[in-house]
Amino acid sequence: MKEEVRKLWNLCFGDNEEFTELYFSRRYNEDVNLAIEEEGKVISALQLLPYPMTFCKEIIPTGYISGACTHPDYRSKGVMKRLLSKAFQRMQERDVPLSTLIPAEEWLFDYYWKMGYVPVFEYTENACFKKELIPSHKYIITEYTSADHHIFPYFEKKMKERPCCIQHTLEDFMVIVDDFNLGKGKILVASSGGEIEGMVFCYAEKETLFVSELFYENKLVKDTLLYTAAEEMNTEKIKIKSPAAYKKGEILGMARIINAEAMLQTFAFNYPDIKISFRLEDQQIELNNRIFSMNRGKIKVDNSKETPLQIDIRQLTQALLGYDIEQLPEEFREFPKQAPYMSLMLD
Numbered sequence: 001m002k003e004e005v006r007k008l009w010n011l012c013f014g015d016n017e018e019f020t021e022l023y024f025s026r027r028y029n030e031d032v033n034l035a036i037e038e039e040g041k042v043i044s045a046l047q048l049l050p051y052p053m054t055f056c057k058e059i060i061p062t063g064y065i066s067g068a069c070t071h072p073d074y075r076s077k078g079v080m081k082r083l084l085s086k087a088f089q090r091m092q093e094r095d096v097p098l099s100t101l102i103p104a105e106e107w108l109f110d111y112y113w114k115m116g117y118v119p120v121f122e123y124t125e126n127a128c129f130k131k132e133l134i135p136s137h138k139y140i141i142t143e144y145t146s147a148d149h150h151i152f153p154y155f156e157k158k159m160k161e162r163p164c165c166i167q168h169t170l171e172d173f174m175v176i177v178d179d180f181n182l183g184k185g186k187i188l189v190a191s192s193g194g195e196i197e198g199m200v201f202c203y204a205e206k207e208t209l210f211v212s213e214l215f216y217e218n219k220l221v222k223d224t225l226l227y228t229a230a231e232e233m234n235t236e237k238i239k240i241k242s243p244a245a246y247k248k249g250e251i252l253g254m255a256r257i258i259n260a261e262a263m264l265q266t267f268a269f270n271y272p273d274i275k276i277s278f279r280l281e282d283q284q285i286e287l288n289n290r291i292f293s294m295n296r297g298k299i300k301v302d303n304s305k306e307t308p309l310q311i312d313i314r315q316l317t318q319a320l321l322g323y324d325i326e327q328l329p330e331e332f333r334e335f336p337k338q339a340p341y342m343s344l345m346l347d
Contacts, residue, residue, distance in 0.1 A: 004042040005033060005067075012069035013104075018182045026175045027066070027346065034086050036079055044070040044079045048087050052167040053098065054160060055263075055321075056270040062166065063091045063258070065101035066346065084115050088258060088285055097259040097266075100166065102252060102347040112254055116284050118314035120323040120340045121166075121253035122244040128226070130236050135227040136220050139197060144187040146177040151189055154196040158215040162243065164321055166342040176201075176344050185212075188229055190221050200225045201344065204233040211240040213343050243341040253342050257317045260288040264299045267320050272297030276331055277305065282313040 006024055009015075015023075028047060035045040046068040053062045065087065070079050091099060101117065103109050109119060144151055152170050159167050168176065180187055185203030189196060198216035202209055209230050216222040226238055257263050260280055268274070275295045282288035291307055293300045309331055311319075319328055322338025 001030060001033065001035065001042070002028065005035060005045045008042055008045055008069055008071060009067060011071065013067075019179070022175065022178055022182060023067075023346065026178070034083060034090065036083050036086075038074070042071075043074045044083050046083055046087060048090060050096070051100070051172070052169070053100075054163055054165050054167065055098075056266050057163075058266060058270075059160075059167070060098065060263075060266065061094075061096045062098045062100050063087065063096045064166075064345070065099060068101075068104075080111075081115070085284065091258045092285070092287065095259070095262070097257065097262040099256045099258050100342065101254055102342075102345060103254065104347070109251075109254070112256075113314070115256070116282060116313045116317075117254040117256040118317050118323075119251045119253070120255045120318060120321050121251070121342045122249035122339070123241045123252050123341065123343075124244050124249040126240050126242065128238050128240070130227055130230040130238065133223040133227040133230075134220070135224040139190040139192050139221060139224045141224065141228045142189050142191070144177065144189050144199070145181060146174060149174075151196060151199060155199065155215070162341060164338040164340045165243075166345070168344065175346070179346065186229060186233065188225055188232075190216070190225050197221045198225050200229055202229045202233070204235050207235055207237065209233055209235040209238045211238065214240055214242070241343065243339045245339050253345075255317050255321060255340065257288070257313055257320070258285065260290070260292065260313070260316060261299060261301060263316075263320055264292055264294060268294045268299050269297050271336070274334060276309075277307045278309040278311055278331070279307055280311060280313065280316060285313070288313060 032047045032049055034048060035042045047066045049064040049066050051062050051064050052059045103112060152173055183203055188200050190198040198221040200211055201213040202211045230238055277293040279291045280288055290301050291303050291305050315328055318324055319332045319335050321340045322336050323340055325333050325335055325337055
């Protein structure tokens, strides 16, 4: 199966052989793979990768749709719809309440929208120049190339400080490191007195330093990391990706609730003052088509109860993830705003 899926991957994607080898040796396995076969060959496949996520002060499991592809001869025949339905079923069976993905092309946003996904993950990109930075000799800057795992606890701590954010396990982190090494990027770490004070994940392209992720304890650390990275990669301009922080940014990824009751229960427990009843509509997952009532931190399901408020699965995903609350029915506008974020994904 693995070789068949890899052949399909090579046919559908333009990735170089080094990245493909990294993906299929470190991320792919039969447990995460889902495929449809016809006439003895794989015609469509995807990998359902597990990622933790901070949500309502807790960590929940999510299923990230990766490598979704269909053989050109079988496209526009509903094959991917069948495969996604299998993925939804797999997540239900494994108690994974939320699914995420990054569309590979712009037109795919509309396709995944029809399958119940909604854009919620955004980022902002801010620019600066090396000459504007004030570095300090107080910090020791070293390049990290996966010699050991000593920087992961700091990385994990800073990631978990972000609410509503996709997390990375140690295993996944090491794949990210190897991917940066393949792409001729750099991971620089700032330390002082033996303690890590910051880190930057970056690469250079067209005389610009692109920062994929940046953590720091203060502005001096930030300036020192960025200045050193720009100096080492011979760039003057710097572009930094960061969470959108409640203001409109660039759309990156989409999310979809798989188990509405589970997501609502986690939300209700953490926001016991919110009271609401509504009928949920989900065209793909029948289990979610219910009437839910939230009151005093608990969820009740009562399909016999009448309620004038009706929303679909996309609106509920927005509401619980706190994205674009102003566009939802008035009853949901008291839900807390969030800035859902993901970074360093193998997209």
